Amino acid sequence: MAFKIPGVLVGMGITLNRVIKTFQGDFKHFGRRYDQKALDERQSVYGSGIFTVQYPEEKLKPPENFRFIPFLVYDPKLDESGKPVIDAATGKEAIGYERCTSCGICAKVCPPQCIWIVRATTPEGKPKPECTEFYIDIDVCMNCGYCAEYCPFDAIKMDHDYELANYERHVSHIYDINTLMKSSTYHAQIHPLDVAREKADKEAKEAAKAKKA
Amino acid sequence: MAVNAPPAETKPLSANDPQTIAEQIKTKFPDALESASAQGIVIKRDHLLEVARHLRESLTFDYLNNVTSVDFPDRFEVVYHVSSIDRGGAPLTLKVNAARENPVVPSLVPVYRGADFQEREVYDMMGIRFDGHPYLRRILMWDGFEGYPLRKDYHEPYFEDEKKPFGTRWDQGHHVIAEDRNPWHDNVQYPANFDAVAFKAQIDTVREQTLPDVSPTRLKTEKMILNIGPQHPSTHGVLRLKTTLDGETIVGVEPVLGYLHRNHEKIGERNTYLGNIPFTDRLDYFTSMNNNHAYVIGVEKLMGLRVPERAEYIRVIMAELTRVISHMALMGFMYNDLGAFYTPLIYALEERELVLDMFEAASGSRMMCNYMRFGGVARDLPDGFLDKAKHLVEERFPRVLDELETYLTGNEIFLARTKGVGVISREDAINYSTAGPVLRGSGAKYDVRRAEPYSIYDRFDFDIPVGTAGDVRDRFLMRLWEARQSLRILKQALKDIPAGEIMTGKKNYQIRVPKGEVYGRGENPKGELGFYIVSDGTPNPYRYHIRAPSFINLTALDRMSKGYKVADLIIILGSHDVVMGEVDR
Ligand code: SF4
Ligand code: SF4
Numbered sequence: 001m002a003f004k005i006p007g008v009l010v011g012m013g014i015t016l017n018r019v020i021k022t023f024q025g026d027f028k029h030f031g032r033r034y035d036q037k038a039l040d041e042r043q044s045v046y047g048s049g050i051f052t053v054q055y056p057e058e059k060l061k062p063p064e065n066f067r068f069i070p071f072l073v074y075d076p077k078l079d080e081s082g083k084p085v086i087d088a089a090t091g092k093e094a095i096g097y098e099r100c101t102s103c104g105i106c107a108k109v110c111p112p113q114c115i116w117i118v119r120a121t122t123p124e125g126k127p128k129p130e131c132t133e134f135y136i137d138i139d140v141c142m143n144c145g146y147c148a149e150y151c152p153f154d155a156i157k158m159d160h161d162y163e164l165a166n167y168e169r170h171v172s173h174i175y176d177i178n179t180l181m182k183s184s185t186y187h188a189q190i191h192p193l194d195v196a197r198e199k200a201d202k203e204a205k206e207a208a209k210a211k212k213a
Numbered sequence: 214m215a216v217n218a219p220p221a222e223t224k225p226l227s228a229n230d231p232q233t234i235a236e237q238i239k240t241k242f243p244d245a246l247e248s249a250s251a252q253g254i255v256i257k258r259d260h261l262l263e264v265a266r267h268l269r270e271s272l273t274f275d276y277l278n279n280v281t282s283v284d285f286p287d288r289f290e291v292v293y294h295v296s297s298i299d300r301g302g303a304p305l306t307l308k309v310n311a312a313r314e315n316p317v318v319p320s321l322v323p324v325y326r327g328a329d330f331q332e333r334e335v336y337d338m339m340g341i342r343f344d345g346h347p348y349l350r351r352i353l354m355w356d357g358f359e360g361y362p363l364r365k366d367y368h369e370p371y372f373e374d375e376k377k378p379f380g381t382r383w384d385q386g387h388h389v390i391a392e393d394r395n396p397w398h399d400n401v402q403y404p405a406n407f408d409a410v411a412f413k414a415q416i417d418t419v420r421e422q423t424l425p426d427v428s429p430t431r432l433k434t435e436k437m438i439l440n441i442g443p444q445h446p447s448t449h450g451v452l453r454l455k456t457t458l459d460g461e462t463i464v465g466v467e468p469v470l471g472y473l474h475r476n477h478e479k480i481g482e483r484n485t486y487l488g489n490i491p492f493t494d495r496l497d498y499f500t501s502m503n504n505n506h507a508y509v510i511g512v513e514k515l516m517g518l519r520v521p522e523r524a525e526y527i528r529v530i531m532a533e534l535t536r537v538i539s540h541m542a543l544m545g546f547m548y549n550d551l552g553a554f555y556t557p558l559i560y561a562l563e564e565r566e567l568v569l570d571m572f573e574a575a576s577g578s579r580m581m582c583n584y585m586r587f588g589g590v591a592r593d594l595p596d597g598f599l600d601k602a603k604h605l606v607e608e609r610f611p612r613v614l615d616e617l618e619t620y621l622t623g624n625e626i627f628l629a630r631t632k633g634v635g636v637i638s639r640e641d642a643i644n645y646s647t648a649g650p651v652l653r654g655s656g657a658k659y660d661v662r663r664a665e666p667y668s669i670y671d672r673f674d675f676d677i678p679v680g681t682a683g684d685v686r687d688r689f690l691m692r693l694w695e696a697r698q699s700l701r702i703l704k705q706a707l708k709d710i711p712a713g714e715i716m717t718g719k720k721n722y723q724i725r726v727p728k729g730e731v732y733g734r735g736e737n738p739k740g741e742l743g744f745y746i747v748s749d750g751t752p753n754p755y756r757y758h759i760r761a762p763s764f765i766n767l768t769a770l771d772r773m774s775k776g777y778k779v780a781d782l783i784i785i786l787g788s789h790d791v792v793m794g795e796v797d798r
Contacts, residue, residue, distance in 0.1 A: 011620050015556065045567050045601045045609060063570075065595065067577035104383035109722045111488035113379050116386030127384070135388035144491035144583050149591065150722045158577065170390055 021049040034058050064193055067145040067158035069138050069175075070106075071182040074098045084185060093183040099155035101129035106147035106156055114140035115147065134177040139169050154198060160190045229302040237272065238264055252730060253292070253306030258318060261309050262345075265293075265324045268305075273297045276659070277321070277646050278304045279732065279743050280331035281758040282339045284365050289316045289341055292745065294732055294760075295325075298643055298657050301664030304732060311341055320346035327646020330768045338363035338478070353471035353797060357412050359404035362476050369479060370395045370402070376753045377484055436464060439779065443472050447550050447783045450793030454770075454782065461778045466771045470764075473797035481757035486512055486724045489757065491583040496742075497763065497795040498580055499539050502531040502572070503737045505585040510667050511733020511744040512587055515726050521714040524589040525669045529706050530602065531572070531584065532735075533699040537610060538565040539738040540650075540692035540699075543790045544617055547689055550787035551630055557621060564613050571601055587724060589716030599707060606703040614696055622690065631686040635773045635785035638683060645769035648740025648762045650691035651789060655683030661736040668735075672709075673702045688788040695738075724752065739763050739790055761798060763791045 029038035039058060041047050053060055062068075076084035077096035087094040107115040118133035148158045159182075166172045188195045235249030238256075245260035256264050268274040278294040289311040294304035311318050320343035321328040332343045333352040340361035343349055351358060360367055371391055373379050381389075403409075442453040451472035457465040477496065481489050493508045494501035506528055513520065520528075542565050545558030569579040574595045576584035584591050621627065637647070642655035652659055660677045662670040678694035680687030728750040734743035740762030747756035766789050774785045 011624070014616065014620050018560075043570070045571075045604050051563050051566070063574040063595070065574060065577040065592070102384065105722065107383040107386065108378040109485075109487065110382075111377075111484055111491055113373075113377055113382055115382060116388045117383045118386055119384035133387065135386070137388065137391070140391065142491055143578065143581065145577055145591075146487070146491070146722070150720065174388055174390075176388075 024049045036061075062160050062162070064191055066160055067148070068143050068162045069141060069159050069164070070136060070145075070147050070156050070180070071159045072098070072100055072134060072177070072180045073155055073157055073184050073187050074181050076183045076185060084183065093185060095181065098130065098181070099153050100131050100134065101153055101155070102127075102131040103129075103152065106151050109146045109150045110141075111144055111146065112140050112142055114138075131177070134180055136175045136180060137173065138164065138175055139173045157187050157191065157194075229296065229300070229305050231305060234268075234272065234305055238267070241267055241271075247310070253308050255308045255310065258309055258311070261307075262319045262321070262324065265295075265307075265321050268295060268307075269324055273300065274305060275643050277325035277327045277331075278734075278741065279745060279758075279760040280321070280328055280335060281745050281756075281760075282335045282341055282363075283747055283756045284339060284363065286365075288313060289339060291318050291335065291341060293321070294743070294745075296664070298659045301659070303665050306732070316341040317344050318342070319344045320349075322346055325646065326641075326644045326772075327765060327768055330765060331646075334764075337361075340364065353474045355471070357404065357407065359402070362479055363482075367479075368396075369476065370400050372396065375483070376751075377488060441782070443469075448786065449546070449791050450796075452786075452791065452793055452796070454786070456779065456782065458779055461780075463774050463777055463779060463782060466774050466782065468767045468770055470767075471797055473793045475798070477798040478757055478759065482754055484754075485752050486587070486726055486754060487722060489754070490585065491581065494581040494583055495794055496759065496761065496798065497737060497739060497792045499542065499792055500535045500738050501580055501582045502528075502535045502584060503735060504742060505582065506532050506668070507733060507735035507737065507742045508744050509585045509587055510735055511731050511746050512724075512726060514733050515729050515731045515746065515748055516587060516724075517727075518588045518717055520589055520668075521717060522711050523593075523713045524715045526706050526710040527590050527594060527715065528585060529668055529670070529673075530703060530710070531575075531582075533703045533706070534568050534571070534602070534605075536699045536738045537696045537703075538568045539790075540696040541565060541613070541617065543692050543738075544621060544689065546790075547685075547784065547787045548621065548627075550783045551627065553626075557617070560613075561617070564610065567605065567609075571598060574598065586716065586720075588718060589714070593715050599710070602703070603707050606700055606707060610696075610700055614693065614700075618693055622693065628686065630781075630784060631684065631689060631788075633682070633684050634777055634781050635685045635688075635788060636683050637769055637773045641772055642683065642769065645772060647766045647769050649737065649766070649790075650688055650695065650740070651766050651769070652740065653677065654680035654688035654691045654788075656681055661734055661741050665734070670702075673705050675699075675701045685784055685788045692790075726750070726752075726754075730756075734760070737762055739792070739795070740766060759798060761795045763789070763793075764796045764798070767791060767796060 025038060025042050026033055029035065032038055039053070039060065042050060043060065074095045075097040076093035079085050084093040102117055102119040104117060107117050114137040116135040117131050120128040120130040120132045122128050145158050147156050231249055231251060231254050235246060235254050239246055242260055242264060245257055245264050247255040247257055274295040274297050276296050276298050278296055281292050283290045283292065291309045291311060293307040295307065296302065296304040309318050318341055320332055322332065323345065330352060332346055333349060335341050336343060336349055337351040337353050338361060354362065362369065371394055373394065437458045439456045439458055440453060441456055442448040443451045448454065453469040455467040455469055456463060477492065480492060484492065490505055490508060493504040496504050541561040545561035548557040549555065572582055573579045575598055576582040576591065637655050639656045642652050643657055656679050658677050658679050663677055675698045678691060678698065680691055726748045728748055730747040732743055732745045734741055741760065742762055743760030745758040745760065746754050749755040770786065770789065774782050777785065
């Protein structure tokens with residue numbers, strides 16, 4: 001080769017190319033650069049140009065499978081029209097039915113052993129399929145998702161809320177049953193596909209049962 | 214292999230068959246053998262060295278994969294896995310018994326230099342002395358530490374019970390803060406009569422340097438010890454390099470390890486089999502998918518589980534995507550080590566980000582994927598995953614790799630700093646038990662995916678690139694070439710992936726693993742990642758050992774950097790691609 005472009009120019013050319021590309025999105029989405037649509041586009045595998053996100057002003061929506069700290073699911077109390085009743089004291093949906101049966105599978109399967117459960121008892125002292133206390137030490141939790149995966153009653157699910165910074169760990173990071181309980185409406189919001197799948201499974205099972213009977 | 218029987222043509226591995234080898238050893242050393250079975254050959258202690266020498270020199274077992282030990286109630290057992298670079302195949306297992314009281318075993322360092330760090334680890338963790346080891350000192354624990362953490366009778370801080378699940382969690386689980394449970398009231402247990410003021414760590418001693426004067430000078434000079442790290446941006450984590458210098462020239466390097474040591478193996482032995490999968494994510498946190506893969510392969514071998522087709526394809530796709538991004542990121546990191554701060558690295562990380570987003574969509578987490586299960590994968594791929602992967606593999610990544618190649622590999626400064634630097638010969642690379650791109654960069658064609666095909670790698674058409682010079686530049690190029698080969702595998706896998714089941718049987722948290730032992734391994738981006746698991750039929754592994762490629766590769770660091778300048782040390786270390794989460798475990 002007679003003439004070789006000096007390496008430094010090649011490098012600078014690449015940098016210049018990148019710089020120009022970072023403005024592409026600005027022009028394309030003029031004035032709406034931080035819209036969800038623009039954000040999705042530049043973060044996707046087809047995107048190019050500027051890639052960073054200005055957290056916390058801009059936030060990316062986590063995918064449905066994202067798992068971070070489990071919560072317990074309850075079905076809200078419904079009024080006559082089928083709408084959830086709001087509990088005036090807490091501002092949350094009133095608890096209609098707690099799904100957890102206190103079977104203890106999640107506590108057994110949890111790799112760092114950060115789930116503590118106290119099973120409820122009947123007045124005669126017999127075990128009852130409910131829990132009176134339920135703790136998760138979220139500093140020990142490694143977000144593996146096993147508890148949600150192996151719970152046979154769909155009673156524990158992984159959350160999407162990842163902003164948990166705090167000033168101390170001994171009180172606010174020990175989640176008790178009140179903190180952990182979240183409504184199934186919320187669960188359906190963050191896991192729409194999962195809920196649809198669960199429902200389909202249930203219906204299929206019931207149909208099979210009806211057929212047998 | 215129980216997971217997926219390898220095709221007939223790779224079957225004649227009888228050259229590595231323990232029974233055949235045992236016969237050959239017997240004819241040569243009639244009274245060296247204690248017993249021989251499919252589980253391995255047990256050799257008498259006094260004959261170990263000569264048998265090992267014979268294996269290496271006459272039977273071409275030139276590569277020591279792994280050294281570890283098991284604490285049985287009546288004895289200690291030291292386990293060696295050796296194989297042949299050219300022949301491949303399943304490694305041959307050698308075992309030596311040592312007494313419970315004052316266990317001593319001859320050191321294999323005179324035969325395999327790669328035994329150096331591994332024997333030190335066994336000494337450190339189990340207290341087995343290696344007779345003839347040139348530098349038998351603790352490697353992961355600190356000098357003044359008392360006790361041997363991997364012995365069965367050792368109890369760590371926060372010790373609760375021998376086995377998980379602990380009985381205190383259910384059905385009367387009242388929460389206790391972990392710190393209140395620590396019986397030592399501190400994280401360190403000091404030996405009896407420990408005097409912290411009088412204690413002197415062996416920081417002044419330096420390992421004997423064998424090389425003659427590297428800089429012939431008539432001035433009277435003194436050697437100097439320079440500590441690089443443990444807090445240093447270019448050591449890729451908390452690693453301390455005790456470097457002996459003669460002027461600017463390196464005379465010896467001793468990696469001081471253990472700053473990130475958490476006794477992963479002990480945790481693993483307390484855990485259930487299933488509970489270990491998320492822990493393997495935290496070994497080499499850049500490549501959690503590959504770690505999962507190697508571990509589940511090991512346990513599946515023991516269980517004799519078959520994995521559905523689709524799951525095998527998903528596993529390979531995940532593992533190879535990880536390899537591509539890990540290698541890309543390393544190319545950026547190496548430029549960082551050379552002083553080209555961040556621009557190349559950020560370009561590489563951007564691509565990595567795309568794959569991590571896909572991992573997150575599939576598994577729920579970007580880096581701690583915890584995606585594979587015994588007999589399959591945790592969940593099926595999300596919608597759009599395959600299209601995105603196809604776009605990456607067919608269009609974006611080839612373009613990015615070309616771009617990286619044009620502006621990274623030909624750069625004058627890069628060539629000046631890497632060509633002929635950190636050279637390690639093929640013989641040394643093998644003898645020091647290096648693995649992965651470090652081994653192949655020196656010309657040894659050894660890749661577990663081909664040597665002992667696991668999963669479905671035998672179906673894909675791909676090459677194993679090898680370097681010629683064994684220097685830093687070759688190790689850099691290895692990453693580029695290997696990433697290209699991974700793209701080849703990915704293209705085929707994405708084309709052929711069938712629909713169907715992703716899991717054998719029903720999801721079950723109670724895993725039954727029959728009695729036995731297994732050495733399951735896979736090719737990590739860093740090298741051969743092996744899991745040596747001994748099962749006693751209970752829900753928890755009896756022994757859980759990890760052959761960590763980054764850790765063993767560091768054995769060769771001293772050999773590689775002798776005679777080069779101290780500034781070169783950074784890039785020589787960089788070319789190893791160490792991840793401290795795996796080195797210290
Ligand atoms: S596995 Fe589910 S039902 Fe059983 S104790 Fe845990 S949350 Fe409750
Ligand atoms: S996510 Fe994993 S670590 Fe956390 S509570 Fe559930 S099982 Fe335990």
